[in-house]
Amino acid sequence: MENFIQVVVNGTLISGLYALIAVGLTLIFGVMRVINFAHGEFMMLGGYTTYWLFVLLRLDPLLSLLISMVVLAGLGLIVQRCLINPVLGASSLNQILLTFGLAIILQNVAMILWTSDYVSVQTWYSTHSLRVGFVRISVAKLGIFFMAIILMMLLGIILKKTETGKVLRAVSQDPQTAQLMGIDINRAYMIAFAIGTGLAGLAGAATSTVMSIFPTVGVEFIMKAFAIVVFGGLGSVAGACLASFILGVTESLVGTYVPGGGGWAEAVSFTVLILVLIFRPKGIFSS
Amino acid sequence: MPLLQVKDVYMKFGGVMAIAGVSFDIHEGEILALIGPNGSGKTTMFNLICGVFSPYSGHILFRDCQITGLKPYQICRKGIGRTFQIAKPFPKMTVLENVMVGSIYGKKNSYPLKKAREMAMSVIHSMGMEQKWDTPVTELTLPYKKRLELCKAIATEPHMLLLDEVMGGLNPSEVEEMIKLLKRIQSNGVTLLFVEHLMRAVMGLAERMVVLNHGAKIAEGSPVEVVEDLQVIEAYLGKENQFVKG
Amino acid sequence: MKSIYVLVVTLAVGLMCCLPIFLGPHSLHIVILTLISLIVATSWNILLLTHQISLGHAGFFGVGAYTCGALCEKFMPIVPLDILVGGIIAALFAVILGVICCRMTVWAIAIVTLAFAEVLKVLVIMVPSIADGAEGIRVPPIFGGVGYEKIACFYLVLFVSLLSLTCAYAIRKSKLYYAFAAVHDDEEAAGMLGVNPLKFKIIAFSVSAFMTGVAGGIFAHYISFIDPYTVFGLHISLDAQIMPLVGGLYTILGPVIGSFVLTSAGEVFRIYFGSGYLIAYGCILVAFVLFLPEGIVGWAQRLARR
Known part of the structure; x- marks a missing residue:
């Protein structure tokens, strides 16, 4: 029983990280109707940014989190302008191949620059843990979890209340009408993409303190993000959070209690993805 | 025995009743017009007959055979052809290839390729598109796109053809030609059910009419009878709309 | 005009047949790998005919390769039967995947196929009881590993790749093409003309996976050692589409x-660039999508029409 609670707590804490990645992905798809297959690579780059700031400048991840987010949002802007925008009117085939190609490029650039070694940022809070009763809670993971919750709430407020948020929602519901109403649709695309990649960068930065960063780390995480987005419902921040929670806990349980362990946990997100798509094949990703 | 029987069909989208208890028959060889104001459920009715949607309740019988719940391709093979309101040609193919899809797969036993090609060619001829047979469909003008829709549907050798606004966007002389074409199709033994906004075309073609409003049938009869029907006039003029039954 | 095509094709095939005379072992090795990826690429292109985009052909490739490996390990090597079995099992996976995918949008298909290949890779790596885990397995060479092994392999691969091209050509000239093209362009309209979209999408999926599985099996025998990173790797899926x-x-x-x-x-x-050549591949992919999405053949056709 004690073990069980510990496992559930671990799964819950990790789900905050998943939500950060998934929400960026769903936001970009909602507004631009493009699935960014390179989304995981933006996360990976965010992780390396934090890592190198730590190694070279001894910058605490708490600070470099924000720097990573801004850097990745900027990179996202450039990518959106130069690569994604030109194919927005093209067939979905071109869009898929483009973002997939971008993912391959980023992965291999990282491989060359930083080798395929696993790296991580070691601070006092990455190894320190609290004891609540019999449950041990990693300080860093707890911090990430609360940061994710705050950010999700913030994003929810931005989307609901602010002018920009209204613009984004209008564009995601009906880009043509939004354009007719005088909304600068390109600006909306840029904002959505920048927020999305910024969140991915932040997630990568957070990952580097509690797990490892390596060039193909994004592939692992984007699978989970796909499952979450599909499961939680498109464009729904709350849905993504709930789906992240369920996925995180399920993975944690499978990893602990199923013989053969960690391998099967990796298959959880795929199973979720398939199951949801079987029962709601057109539901989420239909445009 | 009617060719097609629609029996007390209901259709719901979410909580909205799009079709509420509509029944009508179509007899072999006739031309029936389905009319009604925008949003009255005409295209939904088409989609129900073609199997795009399954009715919430009620039955649709074609030649005394249940077709409710069948998939569109199965219904097509039973002998119901259909054109779309907004022409849906296959953009990567030429006119001939477009029509051949229908002539190959439209029947229970598919034709061999060579026969299907001849058959498609003869359909293209009969619709007066022989100069265009090798044109990529993206280069066709609107009247030809509408005709191509007809060609594709006819290539499946249907007993009955559902036409969704084939006149939309055509100029008066093109409308005349289209009316002639449709009459020729009917004289070949094809039953026609069509949705049309253009009243001139409806009056010129239809032998009988069914009028829908708010998803319910409000009138049925010959064009002259229907036009004099008070309810129809109200529905079209929008006056006291809320009192119209349905 | 037609006879010119026949002549060109015959010449090209004849030239290919003579290649082992001119090429050294390394160049021959490259040509063999090229032909294997040609089979995978052709099969990917067949799937594309129905507007289904796979980002996970490595999954089918790996299934074919590992089936061969497992069959040879458990039983005696029964080449080329095990290669066929590999293809069939890959096709079975594709039928299941096709049934799942056939109602989905193209985005969802891309995601599911990508996830499919990744999950197979992770499972093989992480669950050693499946197939010796990340260690990889040995696969005996097809022709007993004697001196002319490579040349014999070359002719086998050449033969199979010609078969796959013939298959693609046969589809283009058959009724299937019309159904595939109709489904590609507009499923709803295709249904109204009597085409069952789901059926043809699944057919395309399984044909494509069969060919890729066979390619994987041949690869396994030719390289004679396979591990999950090689046969389930993203680079295979990348090759297939680029x-x-x-x-x-x-x-x-x-x-x-x-x-x-x-x-x-x-x-x-x-x-x-050494191992960074995949960057170049990615750049080529991006560049072609942006600037020449119709490819070299389409570009040549456009020039010819002018």
Whole structure:
């Protein structure tokens, strides 16, 4: 029983990280109707940014989190302008191949620059843990979890209340009408993409303190993000959070209690993805 | 025995009743017009007959055979052809290839390729598109796109053809030609059910009419009878709309 | 006009048959790998005919390879029967995946196929009881590993790749093409003309997976050692789509031209960039999508029309 609670707590804490990645992905798809297959690579780059700031400048991840987010949002802007925008009117085939190609490029650039070694940022809070009763809670993971919750709430407020948020929602519901109403649709695309990649960068930065960063780390995480987005419902921040929670806990349980362990946990997100798509094949990703 | 029987069909989208208890028959060889104001459920009715949607309740019988719940391709093979309101040609193919899809797969036993090609060619001829047979469909003008829709549907050798606004966007002389074409199709033994906004075309073609409003049938009869029907006039003029039954 | 095509094809095939005389072992090795990826690329292109985009052909490739490996390990090597079995099992996976995918949008299919290949890879790595885990397994060579092994392999691969091209050509000239093209362009309209979209999408999926599985099996025997990173790797899926794209999507010649152009380019990149040649591949993919989405064949056709 004690073990069980510990496992559930671990799964819950990790789900905050998943939500950060998934929400960026769903936001970009909602507004631009493009699935960014390179989304995981933006996360990976965010992780390396934090890592190198730590190694070279001894910058605490708490600070470099924000720097990573801004850097990745900027990179996202450039990518959106130069690569994604030109194919927005093209067939979905071109869009898929483009973002997939971008993912391959980023992965291999990282491989060359930083080798395929696993790296991580070691601070006092990455190894320190609290004891609540019999449950041990990693300080860093707890911090990430609360940061994710705050950010999700913030994003929810931005989307609901602010002018920009209204613009984004209008564009995601009906880009043509939004354009007719005088909304600068390109600006909306840029904002959505920048927020999305910024969140991915932040997630990568957070990952580097509690797990490892390596060039193909994004592939692992984007699978989970796909499952979450599909499961939680498109464009729904709350849905993504709930789906992240369920996925995180399920993975944690499978990893602990199923013989053969960690391998099967990796298959959880795929199973979720398939199951949801079987029962709601057109539901989420239909445009 | 009617060719097609629609029996007390209901259709719901979410909580909205799009079709509420509509029944009508179509007899072999006739031309029936389905009319009604925008949003009255005409295209939904088409989609129900073609199997795009399954009715919430009620039955649709074609030649005394249940077709409710069948998939569109199965219904097509039973002998119901259909054109779309907004022409849906296959953009990567030429006119001939477009029509051949229908002539190959439209029947229970598919034709061999060579026969299907001849058959498609003869359909293209009969619709007066022989100069265009090798044109990529993206280069066709609107009247030809509408005709191509007809060609594709006819290539499946249907007993009955559902036409969704084939006149939309055509100029008066093109409308005349289209009316002639449709009459020729009917004289070949094809039953026609069509949705049309253009009243001139409806009056010129239809032998009988069914009028829908708010998803319910409000009138049925010959064009002259229907036009004099008070309810129809109200529905079209929008006056006291809320009192119209349905 | 037709006789010119026949002549060109015959000449090209004849030339290919003579290649072992001119080429050294290394070059022959490259040509064999090129032909294997040509098979995968051709099969990917067939799937594309129905507007289904797979980002996970490595999954089918790996299934074919591992089936061969497992069969040879558990029983005695029964080449080429095990290669066929590998293809069939890959096709079975594809039928299941096809049934799941056939109602989905193209985005969802891309995601599911990508996830499919990744999950197979992770499972093989992490669950050693499946197939010796990350260690990989040995697969006996097809022709007993004697001196002429490589040349014999070359002719086998050449034969199979010609078969796959013939298959693609046969589809283009058959009724299937009309159904595939109709489903590709508009499923609803296709249904109204009597085409069952789901059926043809699943057919395309399984044909494509069968060919890729066979390619995987041949690869396993030829390399004689497989591990999950090699046969389930993203680079296989990448090859499968970049070659048709560079050569010309939807064309039969496209994957042929694409595979030879890219492998030659890849060799050059490998000399200059070492292991980073995949960056160049990614850049080519992005560049072609942005600037020449119709590929080399489409570009040549456009020039010819002028």
